Amino acid sequence: MGTYLARFTPVPDTCPFCGVRETLAHVYLECARLQPLFQLLTNLLLCFWLHFSPHLFIYALPIRGLTKSRDLLVNLLLALAKMVIYKTRERRLADGVSCDCGAVFRSSVRSRIQAEFLWAASTNSLDAFEERWALSEVLCSVSLSGSLCLTL
Numbered sequence: 400m401g402t403y404l405a406r407f408t409p410v411p412d413t414c415p416f417c418g419v420r421e422t423l424a425h426v427y428l429e430c431a432r433l434q435p436l437f438q439l440l441t442n443l444l445l446c447f448w449l450h451f452s453p454h455l456f457i458y459a460l461p462i463r464g465l466t467k468s469r470d471l472l473v474n475l476l477l478a479l480a481k482m483v484i485y486k487t488r489e490r491r492l493a494d495g496v497s498c499d500c501g502a503v504f505r506s507s508v509r510s511r512i513q514a515e516f517l518w519a520a521s522t523n524s525l526d527a528f529e530e531r532w533a534l535s536e537v538l539c540s541v542s543l544s545g546s547l548c549l550t551l
C-alpha cells in the first residue's frame with residue numbers, strides 16, 4: 400500500500416484533522432477521526448464472521464473458493480472505505496470541512512447499492528444482484544415483490 404498510496408496522497412507536515420505529524424499510517428489507520436469508520440467496519444465484518452484489523456484493512460482478503468462472494472464483497476467495502484478516507488481528507492484540505500467518515504462511508508455504500516439495484520432491476524438480473532450484495536442480508540435484501548430493503 401505504501402508506494403501506491405504515496406503516489407496519490409500528498410502528505411503535508413501535519414494532519415488537517417488533528418494536527419499531529421502526518422504519515423501514511425496516520426492518514427489511513429491512526430487518526431482519531433477514523434474511529435467511527437473502523438467501528439462500523441468492525442461491526443460489518445463481524446456479520447461476515449471476520450475480525451477487522453489494520454492488516455486486513457490494508458491487504459484485504461485473499462479470495463478463496465468457498466467464501467469467494469463474501470471475500471469479494473468485503474474487499475469492495477474495504478476499498479470504498481479507503482476511498483472515503485482519501486476523499487474526506489481532500490475535502491478537508493480544500494475547504495476545511497469536517498465530517499463523520501463513518502457516516503460518509505455508510506451513505507456511499509448505500510448509494511452504490513441503490514445504483515446497482517436499479518441497474519439489476521432494469522436488466523432483469525436481480526438474482527446476480529442478490530448474490531453479490533444481499534449476502535446474509537448484512538447490507539440489504541430484496542423482497543419477494545422485488546423491492547430493495549437497505550439494512551446498512
Ligand SMILES: [Zn+2]
Nearest residue numbers: 414416417430
Ligand atoms: Zn489526524
